Amino acid sequence: MSTTELTREDLATVSPAWWAAGLLTVVLLAVTFAVEPGLFIDQAIGGLVYGMVLVLVTLGLSLILGLMGIVNFAHGAFFMLGAYISYSVVVTLGLPFWAALILAPLIVGVVGVVLEITVLRYLYDSDPIVSLLATFGLTMMIEEVIRAYWGTAPLEISRPSVLTRGTDLGVTTVPTYRLFLVGVAVITIAAVYLLISRTDFGLTIRAGVQDGEMTEFVGVNLPIRFTAMFFLGAALAGFAGVLYSAETGMRTTMGETFVILAFVVVVVGGIGSLFGSVVSGILIGVSAYLTPVVLSALAEVTNQPWLALQIRNLVPYLVMILILLYRPRGLFGEEGFLE
Amino acid sequence: MSGETATGEGPTEALDRARSLLLRYRVPVGLVLVVLLLRPVISHPLLLGYEAVAATILIWMVFVAAFNLLFGYAGLLSFGHAMFLGFGMYAAAIGVSGRAGAPELPFPVAAAVGIAVAATVGYLLGRLTVEKGEIYFAFLTLAVAQAVEFTANRNPLNLTGGSNGVTQNVLPGFVESTRGQLVVVFTGLEIDWYWFVSAVFLVAMLALWQIVRSPFGRSLVAIRENGDLARAMGINTTRYKVQAFTISAAFSALAGSVLMIDRYGASQETLSVITSGDTVLMAVLGGVRYFFGPVAGVFVWQFTEEFLNEFEVLHLGFTSVDLSGVLTHWQFFLGALFVVLVVVAPLEGIWGYLRDWVRDLYVRVKGVAE
Structure with missing residues (x-):
């Protein structure tokens, strides 16, 4: 869980092919901005929102x-x-959205802790594949509970009135909620980052990752820290769920979609790098939203209507396949982790 | 079991020979028994009471066994195997129906195209992913399967029919549907659909069995157990894993093409993550270390699904409990069972427990007799 940062030397060793790819991207984005500035900004912010949600989900996943x-x-x-x-808190209990933003992550965190104590604690020493299978079974159970309690129909909650208005950005107006979401997500990500890298708690956690036995020898209660981290990871996922669903509503398929995407983000960013997850989450979110816009702008410029493909949902996987072909360990990954 | 008594042999020797023969060919014998017993057992009024699902179960057994060649033997957990089932299904459906300008092909040719596509994708994806570590592999296959599902949903060139799937004119000429029952008409001969599927099942499963017990299959087990050691002994682990992936994909597509007829078309749900997940669950439930594990797993899963959907009231003699409300959420209980199974013994499954139990029983009975 180290942080890798770009330095001047790193930039000097970047191959010409990467420079060319970067240049092409910039040109394409500039063309698109020139053709459709309003749509471009709109989709860029949509992508940023999506990316931020992805980062929040991925943080918990890669911490654990x-x-x-x-x-x-x-x-x-x-x-x-x-x-x-959050639906139950807002609609059933009638509490404000702000309460849901705090209560829902806490409850999800507690659920996470219960599962950690009852099931996952017994799997720390076994193969990662076994924990994958066990959590897959847990997923089935949680999903069935959701279907049984809330039903399968899509649900929605109303946001507080402060956040439902729009904010004028010159070329276009974006919903204030989106800006709010990005702001809150940035603060949360920064807080988690500081917790891991600057506090004593974070220090002992990182020490535990490197050498658990030695860390326990010097008097660190590692199991309770593991449980605390599991709480944090689950609560982050719950928090992301509240933020995301307030904009798009709740569906019973959102869980499986996002766990796959989160892993795509981890693979692209590089397993073991928190910083990589943040970069790749934003990269994937923005590129998923901008690629269709770029393609439609290209179609307009070159007069080739077949170019305007609607491939938003495919982009994360295409990015992942490209990364695997040309940089298998991910953007900021360390070699040898989980391999 | 009648031992053929050859001249000059005592009855015990003949019995021993028959026993060793049976032990050696216990898999083919078991497969034939599965085919012969499956339909009568599930159509018994105390169990399901209808037999239509029997053919579907056999097809699923082939698919999960193909999946298990990869997971149980080569140790590679693919979380996106539904795409290979889907390639077979969609290729057969598109080829037979000849929709959207696709050439109209006879079923075997269309199925062969599907199998070839699946094998190619399996090969290329394998080249890209098998050396990435098992967790990477699981999620990469999952992600690619997700991408395949999105692509089918977008209905490229009007071929895949989007979320409706392909359901028009999908029955090949040699299959007739009368009153919801499929009948295979072959040169004037009418064969029940179940027996046709049984033939495919036996051929495919015997082929898989031959692969598993060949030097190739043994090498896969060696790679699973200790990849470094296998490499040191001169096994090209990457190539073997890629080949296993390719073979598994091809057999999955074969199952998919037959499933297409059984389900009257190709549906988009088949491509979903849920199908891939179910595949993993069935294999693990049955026991991935054993050839018959997937067979047991598919039977238990499909049977539970059908049975619990029908099951409503539990009669205890003195009182009756209405369980229909609870049992519609059977996935919860199956998930719980699965978690317990994985935590206690992830690789044994139902078949492993059954084996141990029978062995214990045998030892105890024999011990008492002596």
């Missing part, structure tokens, strides 16, 4: 993965559970 070697398939279910609990 890096720390305990547990591949938590149930992370998507935590995300979905957070969204549905």
